[in-house]
Amino acid sequence: xxxxxxxxxxxxxxxxxxxxxxxxxxxxxxxxxxxxxxxxxxxxxxxxxxxxxxxxxxxxxxxxxxxxxxxxxxxxxxxxxxxxxxxxxxxxxxxxxxxxxxxxxxxxx
Amino acid sequence: xxxxxxxxxxxxxxxxxxxxxxxxxxxxxxxxxxxxxxxxxxxxxxxxxxxxxxxxxxxxxxxxxxxxxxxxxxxxxxxxxxxxxxxxxxxxxxxxxxxxxxxxxxxxxxxxx
Numbered sequence: 001x002x003x004x005x006x007x008x009x010x011x012x013x014x015x016x017x018x019x020x021x022x023x024x025x026x027x028x029x030x031x032x033x034x035x036x037x038x039x040x041x042x043x044x045x046x047x048x049x050x051x052x053x054x055x056x057x058x059x060x061x062x063x064x065x066x067x068x069x070x071x072x073x074x075x076x077x078x079x080x081x082x083x084x085x086x087x088x089x090x091x092x093x094x095x096x097x098x099x100x101x102x103x104x105x106x107x108x109x
Numbered sequence: 110x111x112x113x114x115x116x117x118x119x120x121x122x123x124x125x126x127x128x129x130x131x132x133x134x135x136x137x138x139x140x141x142x143x144x145x146x147x148x149x150x151x152x153x154x155x156x157x158x159x160x161x162x163x164x165x166x167x168x169x170x171x172x173x174x175x176x177x178x179x180x181x182x183x184x185x186x187x188x189x190x191x192x193x194x195x196x197x198x199x200x201x202x203x204x205x206x207x208x209x210x211x212x213x214x215x216x217x218x219x220x221x222x
Contacts, residue, residue, distance in 0.1 A: 001168070006151075009149070033210050033211075035210070035211075041215070042199060042213040042214065042215050042216050043152070043199070043211075043213050044213070045209075045210030045211060045212070046210075047210075048209070048210055088151065088152065090152075095157070095159065095165070096142065096154055096157055096167065097154075097211065098154075099144075099151045099152040099153075100151055101149065101150060101151035102151050
């Protein structure tokens with residue numbers, strides 16, 4: 001079955017530093033989605049990427065979808081303490097999403 | 110406000126007892142999903158349903174059962190056959206087609222003692 005790997009598992013940064021999480025799929029994806037889960041909360045949808053090579057920005061967050069549609073990345077510029085949480089990528093399969101295990105981001109002030 | 114309601118937030122049960130987790134949505138979404146989340150394991154799909162009176166097994170369906178008698182409701186029963194039921198359970202819904210993500214409920218944390 002489809003597998004989605006995400007690295008790193010965990011990252012601790014100082015406020016103001018940049019952060020990147022990477023997602024790789026074992027199969028070509030029709031689209032990829034990104035979610036954020038705050039500590040003690042539930043996943044919240046951030047964005048969906050559909051086109052090969054697509055790049056989308058949301059304020060300090062930049063999302064990329066690889067040319068082969070098998071990998072993706074989320075980059076946060078100048079992290080803030082409000083960025084703390086676990087970031088999940090999810091690849092679209094035939095009927096459902098397959099989630100990566102997530103990258104937990106801790107930001108120290 | 111539209112959304113997904115999961116209840117209860119915390120649930121304690123004795124080993125060997127079946128327990129049903131509630132999930133209700135008023136988003137008019139056709140598809141609903143149940144995920145299980147364990148520390149460091151991400152989200153694993155238990156069951157999903159894309160239409161009333163129909164549902165499909167996910168990756169870890171053993172020991173669980175569901176029903177979809179109404180579009181708004183997708184309850185999950187954790188049976189005594191589930192060997193390790195203590196976990197955080199998340200319900201989600203979505204439009205079947207289109208560039209929209211899943212909307213998740215706030216989850217139910219089940220502890221079996």
